[in-house]
Amino acid sequence: MNKIDTQMNNLSNGQQLSVEENVEEKVKPSKRSLSRRSFLGKSLAVSAGTIGAGWLLTDRTPAFAAGGLTPGDAALLRFAAAAEILEADFWIQYNELGGIQDPEVPGGTGNPAYTAALAVLDSDMAQYIHDNTDDEITHHNFLNAYLASKGAATVNLEPFRTLPGSTATGSSGILRLTNLTQLTVDTSWWTRYRDDSHNPDLDPNFAFPQAVPTLAVNRHTAIPRTDADTSDPNFLQAIANTAGFHFPTIEQGGTSLYPSMALRATHEEALRILISIGPTETMHFQTWSDKAGNAPPLTAVDPVTGVSVTFPDLSGGGELFQKNLIMPEPCPFLDRSLPIVSIIRPTKTEGVAMGALTFLTNMGLFIGQSPAFFALLTQLAQAADHARHGRGSAM
Numbered sequence: 001m002n003k004i005d006t007q008m009n010n011l012s013n014g015q016q017l018s019v020e021e022n023v024e025e026k027v028k029p030s031k032r033s034l035s036r037r038s039f040l041g042k043s044l045a046v047s048a049g050t051i052g053a054g055w056l057l058t059d060r061t062p063a064f065a066a067g068g069l070t071p072g073d074a075a076l077l078r079f080a081a082a083a084e085i086l087e088a089d090f091w092i093q094y095n096e097l098g099g100i101q102d103p104e105v106p107g108g109t110g111n112p113a114y115t116a117a118l119a120v121l122d123s124d125m126a127q128y129i130h131d132n133t134d135d136e137i138t139h140h141n142f143l144n145a146y147l148a149s150k151g152a153a154t155v156n157l158e159p160f161r162t163l164p165g166s167t168a169t170g171s172s173g174i175l176r177l178t179n180l181t182q183l184t185v186d187t188s189w190w191t192r193y194r195d196d197s198h199n200p201d202l203d204p205n206f207a208f209p210q211a212v213p214t215l216a217v218n219r220h221t222a223i224p225r226t227d228a229d230t231s232d233p234n235f236l237q238a239i240a241n242t243a244g245f246h247f248p249t250i251e252q253g254g255t256s257l258y259p260s261m262a263l264r265a266t267h268e269e270a271l272r273i274l275i276s277i278g279p280t281e282t283m284h285f286q287t288w289s290d291k292a293g294n295a296p297p298l299t300a301v302d303p304v305t306g307v308s309v310t311f312p313d314l315s316g317g318g319e320l321f322q323k324n325l326i327m328p329e330p331c332p333f334l335d336r337s338l339p340i341v342s343i344i345r346p347t348k349t350e351g352v353a354m355g356a357l358t359f360l361t362n363m364g365l366f367i368g369q370s371p372a373f374f375a376l377l378t379q380l381a382q383a384a385d386h387a388r389h390g391r392g393s394a395m
Contacts, residue, residue, distance in 0.1 A: 072387030073270035074152040076261045077143055079353050079384035080274070081155045082377065083257070084140035087250065089177040090365065091133035094243065097170045097223055099129035105137070111170035113230040114223070117240035121294040128291070132247075132284050139277055146273065155380070160373045168224040180246075182219040182364045187211040187245050189252045191320045192345065193289070199331045200346040211292075211314060211321065212245055218307045219364055222246045225304070238300035241311045245295065248288035249363075253356055254281030255344055260352040264387040282344065286326055293323030353384035 095101075096108025098118045118125040144154040163176040190211035192198075198206045210216045222243040224230050229239060258278025265271040297313040314321045319329075330340040357377055360366065366373065 069150040069152060069270060070266045070387075073265055073267045074147060074150070075380070075383035076265055076387050077147055077270060077273065078153065078155050079380045080258070080261065080277070081140050081143035081147065082157065082380050083254070083356065084136055084143060085155060085157050086178055086360070086365070087254070088133065088136040088140055090180055090250075091129070091136050093165055093171070093176060093178070093180055093223060094129050094247075095133040096172055097166060097168065098126060098240075098243070099133060100126050102130070105130055105133045107172035107174065109170050111168055111224060111230070113236060114168070114170070114240065117233075117236045118243065120237065120240065120296060121244045122291045125291065128287055132251075132287075135280055135284070139280075143273070143277075146269075157373075157376075160369060160376075162370070163368045166223050166225055168227050168229065177369075178365050179367045179369075180223045180365075181221040181225050182367045183215075183222055183242065183246060184217065184219060184362065184364050185212070185215040185222075185242065185246050185249050186359075186363070187215055187249065189249060190289070190292075193252075193328050194320050194322065194325050196329050196331055196340055199333060199343075201348040202332050202336065209320065212309075212311055214309045215242065215245060218309075219305065220307065220309055221302070228303075232300075232303070234298060235300045235303065237296065237298060238309050238311070241295040241298070242309070244288070244292045248285055248292050251281055251285035251288055253359060254278070255285045256346050257281075257352060257356050259344060259347045260349045261384065261387075263347075263349040264384075264389050266387075266390050290324075290326045293326075351385055353381035354378075357381045 092105065092107060095105050097111040098115045099105065099108075099110075101108055101110050115126055118129070122128070140155075147154045157177055161175045161177055163179055165171055165174070165176045166181070167173065187210045188208040192200065192208040195208065198208070200206070200208075220242050221229070221239055224236065224239060230236050255278070258274050258281060262271055262274035262278065265274055293314060295311050297311055299308065299310045301308045314323050319325065328342045328344070330342045331345060332338070333341050333343050333345075361374075
């Protein structure tokens with residue numbers, strides 16, 4: 001048995017897997033490496049060292065005995081856990097500055113100016129931000145706890161908490177996993193969910209128009225980086241508007257990810273988990289898509305980067321831009337010979353995990369992260385994409 005096979009067998013037995021430059025060395029779990037929100041169990045982690053590009057989770061491990069959870073099911077749930085850890089990280093940043101500060105959600109003291117700018121989109125924004133944050137924390141805590149209960153490796157991204165966040169009033173000042181200050185926000189979901197003629201599953205090359213074209217280019221901050229960003233009310237509102245469109249951009253991704261991964265699940269409980277968490281992402285998406293439509297029209301220039309952003313008045317753009325169309329318009333599904341139907345889109349399952357990782361990376365959410373971080377996330381995504389319904393995973 002070669003050393004990679006040995007590591008895979010360790011993984012199947014639920015041991016921590018730490019990929020060092022020397023992969024022969026086994027590392028025991030360290031409670032110090034886990035945050036207080038992490039499940040204190042066996043975890044899949046990677047050090048700041050390098051990882052071989054060909055080192056991936058495969059189906060070389062046997063099916064987990066407990067409850068019949070297959071390696072493919074475990075890979076799907078691990079990728080979901082990693083995605084939820086990352087979501088929780090940036091939602092915590094939003095809550096520290098613009099949400100409600102209470103024991104349910106850790107850190108922060110609130111930024112009154114930013115909170116007020118967000119409230120222009122809806123007076124309940126602080127409550128919604130808080131509740132969305134709390135949801136994502138519970139998601140990754142549950143997923144990791146469930147994996148551990150089945151003897152499967154969990155996910156710990158704490159070694160990658162290296163990115164500086166906001167220093168504006170209200171921020172806890174801790175290091176982050178994600179970067180909210182250099183975002184390129186794809187707002188094509190706005191027209192995709194209002195278009196009754198196209199579906200990305202059937203029209204993968206169709207370019208859905210952007211609701212806010214200037215957000216889809218260059219880099220924009222969605223939180224005040226320092227207190228200086230709160231001194232110009234117009235620019236501060238642009239920051240809040242950017243956040244307002246980033247919220248649904250993220251949540252529509254989860255809305256598609258969970259049903260797409262569920263199609264690859266084998267074990268009944270794994271399927272139940274995916275189709276139970278997924279709809280909460282949809283509830284988030286519909287809430288935020290409604291609030292984004294309230295972003296006031298404006299143009300602002302970032303005083304630090306010189307980048308300009310324009311939020312248009314969407315009220316005169318016809319059905320594709322209509323602000324109160326927050327329920328999915330019917331569109332083609334499966335085959336164009338069938339009637340159009342109101343659905344989540346896309347849900348085609350091939351390459352969905354790598355697609356989600358690429359989407360988040362292109363957004364700029366991971367600017368400043370290490371090569372080891374990308375290697376681990378790629379490993380988790382490719383393992384999830386190798387899962388096959390009824391067969392655990394495929395070579």
